[in-house]
Amino acid sequence: MALEFLNPRMATLRVDAITLDADGVLHRGRTVLPGALDLLHGLNERAIPWQIVTNNSRQTAERAAEHYRSIGLPVRGDQVVTAADATAAYIVGVHAGARRPRVYPLGDADQRACLIAGGCQVTDDEDRAEYVAVGINRHLTYQRLFHACNAIRRGARFVVANLDATVPTETGAIPGAGALAAAIKVATGKDWYAIGKPAPEMMLQALRRMARAPAAALHVGDRLDSDVPAALRAGMATALVTTGEHGREEGLAASGDARPDIIAADLPTVNAWLFRP
Ligand SMILES: [Mg+2]
CATH class of the missing domain: 3.40.50.1000 (HAD superfamily/HAD-like)
Incomplete structure (x- = not known):
């Protein structure tokens, strides 16, 4: 199954803000992953604010954004929160x-x-x-x-x-x-x-920057030990995409604050749900 709701509330949730992990979600190394460009364009078209949150402890947001642009992801410095x-x-x-x-x-x-x-x-x-x-x-x-x-x-x-x-x-x-x-x-x-994931601080800063409450905000990440608990502690819903660190079986087995609300095989699957009519 490409998209699984571990939390039934997700089937009807209309997401109004998104935070994104980058490595394992939008890209792997210097390769942009399928669906990443459609996701960013789709969010921009619908005026849904988004922020990339990265645990990088030394890069400024502008430098990180330059790196993302160098591999083909259209990201501005004010769309990145680094640790x-x-x-x-x-x-x-x-x-x-x-x-x-x-x-x-x-x-x-x-x-x-x-x-x-x-x-x-x-x-x-x-x-x-x-x-x-x-x-x-x-x-x-x-x-x-x-x-x-x-x-x-x-x-x-x-x-x-x-x-x-x-x-x-x-x-x-x-x-x-x-x-x-x-x-x-x-x-x-x-x-x-x-500050960094799995602590909620960066997600809270991203939400403040987007001027959105956590209730209808979603974080998309590839790690059960950092992405999921960070977002959950900030009060956000989480989608695990299995294109990076953790797979479907690990996602299904996760409990407590490591349990995602959605498991998706990849970003095109997330996009189909997110951008449904
Ligand atoms: Mg990652």
């Missing part, structure tokens, strides 16, 4: 006061640029940091890890762009932001606030 941008937006949002929040970045130059662009002050002084922002950094030193732990022990808030254990690269899987956050958590005994 890096969402980290800055979260910190600025929770920081009460007129002054810009002072953030000690554990991530690389790109994360630093995202924080500054998002309205944070970046500091390398552990004593002045009010927040520590964790993202991947291939040049991370023990010294920086040590300073970040000191800042958190002193009371700085511990924010992590995503909890990804690893990040795939050309040369193999490198430790992800989640692995770095775990080291800090063990060293300090303090818990983090996570």
Whole structure:
């Protein structure tokens, strides 16, 4: 069966906003998946707002959009939420006061640029940091890890762009932001606030940006351990497409906050339901 409703409410739901995972949904590597262009065009034609939400901990939305355009997906920067941008937006949002929040970045130059662009002050002084922002950094030193732990022990808030254990690269899987956050958590005994999926923060930011409530919003993703729980915790419905990480059998077997509302074989199947008369 190409389209299965695990939640019967979905058969009649009229979706008024969509968030999309990219890898495994719209594209795989540099290949645009069947139905992706029809989906984006169909949403645009019907004026249904959409946002791509990606766990990328170092790219700005504009850079991510450039990448999507380079493989043939028509995406603007204001249609992307990255974990890096969402980290800055979260910190600025929770920081009460007129002054810009002072953030000690554990991530690389790109994360630093995202924080500054998002309205944070970046500091390398552990004593002045009010927040520590964790993202991947291939040049991370023990010294920086040590300073970040000191800042958190002193009371700085511990924010992590995503909890990804690893990040795939050309040369193999490198430790992800989640692995770095775990080291800090063990060293300090303090818990983090996570931005990326499976936390709901990015979905909530995307909904605010689209000015839509979660009730009639849908997230389309390929992972039961990140896409589905993130959307569910934000109050949104979820469709699992089985063109990426997880298959139909795994979707049917999922329970709790990993259980999708819809399982679809691919995007053309989603489109046929979404754009029904
Ligand atoms: Mg994916």
